[in-house]
Amino acid sequence: MKLTRALPLATLTAAVAAASQAQAQTEITIGTVNNNDMVIMQSLTDAFEEAHPDIELDWVVLEENVLRQRMTTDIATQGGQFDVMTIGTYEVPIWAERGWLSPLDDLPAEYQVDDLLTSVRDGLSNDGTLHALPFYGESSMMYYRQDLFDEAGIEVSEQPSWEEVRDWASQLHDPEEQRAGICLRGKPGWGENMAFVSTLVNTFGGRWFDEDWQPQLDSPEWQEAIQFYVDLLNDFGPPGASSNGFNENLALFSRGSCAIWVDATSAAGKLYDPGESDVADRLGFAPAPVAKTPKGSHWLWSWALAIPATSENQEAARTFIQWATSREYIELVGDTQGWTSVPPGTRESTYANENYQEAAPFAGFVLEAMRSADPTDSTLEPSPYVGVQFVGIPEFQSIGTQVGQTVASALTGDVTVEQALQTAQRATERAMQRAGYLD
Amino acid sequence: MTTTTKHDRLETSSRGGGQAVPARSAKLPFLASANTRKLGLTVLGWTVALLIFFPIFWMVLTGFKTESAAIADPSLIFSPTLESYQAVQERAGYTRFALNSVAVAFGSTLLALLIAIPSAYSMAFLPTRRTKGTLLWMLSTKMLPPVGVLVPIYLIFRDVGLLDTRTGLIIIYTLMNLPIVVWMLYTFFKDMPKDILEAGRMDGATTFQEVCFLLLPLTLPGIASTGLLSVILSWNEAFWSLNLTSSKAAPLTAYIASFSSPEGLFWAKLSAASTMAIAPILVFGWLTQKQMVRGLTFGAVK
Numbered sequence: 088m089k090l091t092r093a094l095p096l097a098t099l100t101a102a103v104a105a106a107s108q109a110q111a112q113t114e115i116t117i118g119t120v121n122n123n124d125m126v127i128m129q130s131l132t133d134a135f136e137e138a139h140p141d142i143e144l145d146w147v148v149l150e151e152n153v154l155r156q157r158m159t160t161d162i163a164t165q166g167g168q169f170d171v172m173t174i175g176t177y178e179v180p181i182w183a184e185r186g187w188l189s190p191l192d193d194l195p196a197e198y199q200v201d202d203l204l205t206s207v208r209d210g211l212s213n214d215g216t217l218h219a220l221p222f223y224g225e226s227s228m229m230y231y232r233q234d235l236f237d238e239a240g241i242e243v244s245e246q247p248s249w250e251e252v253r254d255w256a257s258q259l260h261d262p263e264e265q266r267a268g269i270c271l272r273g274k275p276g277w278g279e280n281m282a283f284v285s286t287l288v289n290t291f292g293g294r295w296f297d298e299d300w301q302p303q304l305d306s307p308e309w310q311e312a313i314q315f316y317v318d319l320l321n322d323f324g325p326p327g328a329s330s331n332g333f334n335e336n337l338a339l340f341s342r343g344s345c346a347i348w349v350d351a352t353s354a355a356g357k358l359y360d361p362g363e364s365d366v367a368d369r370l371g372f373a374p375a376p377v378a379k380t381p382k383g384s385h386w387l388w389s390w391a392l393a394i395p396a397t398s399e400n401q402e403a404a405r406t407f408i409q410w411a412t413s414r415e416y417i418e419l420v421g422d423t424q425g426w427t428s429v430p431p432g433t434r435e436s437t438y439a440n441e442n443y444q445e446a447a448p449f450a451g452f453v454l455e456a457m458r459s460a461d462p463t464d465s466t467l468e469p470s471p472y473v474g475v476q477f478v479g480i481p482e483f484q485s486i487g488t489q490v491g492q493t494v495a496s497a498l499t500g501d502v503t504v505e506q507a508l509q510t511a512q513r514a515t516e517r518a519m520q521r522a523g524y525l526d
Numbered sequence: 527m528t529t530t531t532k533h534d535r536l537e538t539s540s541r542g543g544g545q546a547v548p549a550r551s552a553k554l555p556f557l558a559s560a561n562t563r564k565l566g567l568t569v570l571g572w573t574v575a576l577l578i579f580f581p582i583f584w585m586v587l588t589g590f591k592t593e594s595a596a597i598a599d600p601s602l603i604f605s606p607t608l609e610s611y612q613a614v615q616e617r618a619g620y621t622r623f624a625l626n627s628v629a630v631a632f633g634s635t636l637l638a639l640l641i642a643i644p645s646a647y648s649m650a651f652l653p654t655r656r657t658k659g660t661l662l663w664m665l666s667t668k669m670l671p672p673v674g675v676l677v678p679i680y681l682i683f684r685d686v687g688l689l690d691t692r693t694g695l696i697i698i699y700t701l702m703n704l705p706i707v708v709w710m711l712y713t714f715f716k717d718m719p720k721d722i723l724e725a726g727r728m729d730g731a732t733t734f735q736e737v738c739f740l741l742l743p744l745t746l747p748g749i750a751s752t753g754l755l756s757v758i759l760s761w762n763e764a765f766w767s768l769n770l771t772s773s774k775a776a777p778l779t780a781y782i783a784s785f786s787s788p789e790g791l792f793w794a795k796l797s798a799a800s801t802m803a804i805a806p807i808l809v810f811g812w813l814t815q816k817q818m819v820r821g822l823t824f825g826a827v828k
Contacts, residue, residue: 116773118772120787121784121785121786121787121792122787126617129617130616130617145773145774146618147772147773147776147780148784149768149780149783149784150786151787153783153786156769157768157769160676160680161680164680164681164684166680166684167684168689168690168772169772334787338597342598363593363594
C-alpha cells in the first residue's frame with residue numbers, strides 16, 4: 088500500500104523538477120492577432136533580429152477574441168507571459184487607467200511621434216500620455232461597383248447620404264444575377280455588427296448613453312436607424328445577412344455579389360489586389376454615407392502594440408514596438424511586399440509617400456476619414472463616453488455583444504425592431520445598474 | 527432459395543396454433559428479417575460514420591484548395607495545390623508544436639495511469655462505505671465548466687512558475703482526465719474474477735505482485751483503451767492549452783488557433799493546419815483501433 092501512495096507523488100515531483108526551461112534574457116514574447124498585416128510583420132522577424140542581434144522574437148498568434156481573453160487573463164492576474172501585446176483603441180485607455188500598461192513617454196526624436204495621425208494618437212493615450220503605438224489604423228468607407236453604377240447612370244455625390252444609398256441599392260439589387268444591392272455587417276458581436284450599427288445610429292442622431300449614463304436604445308433615433316438598417320438589408324441585402332461579418336462581406340464583394348458595401352477602410356488594399364478580388368478594376372469608393380449628421384458616421388479603430396507593466400524585458404519590448412510602428416518599417420514593407428500591403432492609417436508620411444499614393448488610389452479618402460473621425464465627439468447630442476463605434480467602458484464588451492444579438496434577431500425577423508430595442512434597453516439598464524453607473 | 531414475404535408470414539401466423547407449421551418455413555421468415563435488419567444496420571452504420579467523417583473529409587479537401595476556392599461555393603472539382611501547406615509551414619514551426627503535443631498527451635496519460643491504477647484497484651477490490659461516494663465526487667469535478675477555475679489555476683501556475691511549461695500542461699491534463707481514467711479502470715477491474723487474485727494471494731503474492739503479474743496482464747486491453755482515450759482527449763484539449771501556454775509549451779491546438787481569423791482569408795491555411803494537427807492522432811487511432819474496440823467492449827458480454 089505504501090508504494091501505491093508513494094508512486095504518484097514521486098512521479099509528480101519528478102515531473103515538476105523536469106520543468107526547468109531555460110529562457111534567453113532578451114527573448115520577447117509578442118501576442119498578436121491573425122490578419123494579413125500581422126502575418127507580414129511576423130515574416131519580417133529576420134529583418135528585426137538582424138538589426139538587433141541581442142533580441143529574439145517569439146510569436147503567439149491567436150484569433151482576435153481568443154487573444155483578447157488570453158491577454159485580459161494574463162494582464163489582470165499580472166501573469167507576465169507577454170512582453171508585447173496587440174490591443175485596440177478600445178482596450179488601451181481602459182487598461183492604461185488601471186496601470187496595466189507601461190507609459191510610452193520620452194520616445195526618441197527619430198521615431199517622429201508627431202508624424203502619427205492625431206486622432207489615432209489621441210485614441211491610444213490616457214491623460215495625454217501614449218500607452219501603445221499604432222501598428223495600423225482604419226476608419227470606414229463605402230465601396231461600390233463602378234461598372235454597375237455607370238451602367239445604371241448613377242452619379243455618386245461627394246458625400247453620399249443613406250437615403251441615396253438605399254435608392255441605389257434598390258436599383259442594383261438583382262437576385263437573379265445573385266447580386267445584392269448592398270452588403271452590411273449582420274453577424275452579432277460588439278466588434279462585428281455593432282461597430283457598423285453604432286456609426287449608423289450616430290449619423291441618425293442617436294447615442295448609446297445620455298450624459299447621466301442612461302441608456303438611449305429605446306429613443307426614436309435608434310428606432311429609426313435600426314428600422315432603416317433592417318429594411319435595407321431585408322429588401323436589398325444578400326440572403327442570410329445576419330451571419331455576415333467583415334470576412335464574409337469581403338468575400339461576397341470581391342466575388343462580385345454586392346453592388347455596395349460599407350465597411351472598414353482596411354479592406355481597400357485587399358479589394359484592389361487582383362489576386363484576391365474579381366472586382367479590382369471596377370471598384371469605386373466614397374466616404375461613409377451620412378443621414379442627419381456627419382458626426383460619428385465613420386469609425387476609428389487601430390491595432391496597436393503595447394507593453395504590459397509586468398513585462399521583464401521592457402527595454403527590448405520598446406525597441407521592438409518602435410521598430411514595428413516606425414516609418415522605416417512601413418518603407419520596408421512597401422519595398423519588400425508592395426505598397427498596397429503597408430499597414431495603413433498610422434502616419435501622415437505614409438499618405439505623403441508617392442509610391443503609396445500611386446499604388447493606393449483610395450489613400451486620400453482613408454486619410455480624410457481617419458482625420459475627421461473624432462472619438463471624443465461622435466454624437467449629435469453630448470455623450471459621456473469616448474469612442475465612435477464603441478463606448479470606452481469595460482462593460483461595453485458584454486453590453487455591445489448582447490445588443491448585437493438582439494439587433495441580429497430583429498434582422499432575421501424573429502422579433503420586431505421595437506421589441507428588440509426594448510429588450511436591448513432593459514438589458515443595458517440592468518448591466519449599467521450592476522456596474523454602478525445608475526442608481 | 528425461397529423468399530418469404532410479409533404476406534406469407536401473416537398467413538403463417540393466421541393459421542393459428544392448431545396446425546403444425548413445418549420447421550423450415552418457420553425459420554425462414556426469421557432469417558429474412560435478420561438479413562433485412564443487418565442490411566438496415568449496415569446502412570445506418572455507414573450513414574452515421576459518413577456523417578461524422580464528412581467535416582474531416584471536407585477539411586482535408588479544403589486544405590488543398592487556394593484561399594479563393596476555399597471560400598467560393600462548395601465544389602468537389604478543383605485543382606489541388608500545396609500552397610496552403612507551404613504557407614503554414616513557413617509561418618509556424620509545426621514540429622515544435624507537435625513535439626509539445628506528443629510530450630503532453632503521453633506524459634499526462636502515463637501520469638494519470640500511474641495514479642489511477644492503484645486507486646481503481648483499491649476501489650474495486652477493497653471497497654469501503656465511501657467508495658461509491660468518492661467515485662461520484664470524482665466525476666462531479668468534470669461537471670464544472672473549466673473557465674470557472676481559470677483565474678485561480680492561472681494564479682497558482684504563475685506563482686509556482688508553471689505557466690507556459692509542458693509540466694504545467696501535463697499536470698492539468700492529468701487532473702482533467704483522472705476521473706474518467708479511474709472510472710474506466712474501476713469498471714474493468716470490477717469485471718475481473720476475484721478468485722484469480724485470491725489464488726495468487728494463496729500462492730504468496732504481495733499486493734504489488736498481484737497487481738503487476740495478475741491484474742495488469744489480465745486487464746491489459748482495458749488499460750490500453752483507457753490510455754488511448756486519455757491520449758486522444760489530451761491531444762484535442764484546447765481551452766487549457768490556449769490559456770496556460772504562450773510560446774514554448776504551446777501544443778498543436780494553439781497551432782491551429784493561430785490560423786483562425788475574423789479578418790482576412792485563412793480558410794485553406796486553417797484547414798491545412800488542422801489536417802496536419804489531427805494527422806498524427808488519426809494515424810495513431812487507426813493503428814490502435816483494434817485494441818480500442820476490444821478494450822471498450824471488454825467484459826461487456828459476460
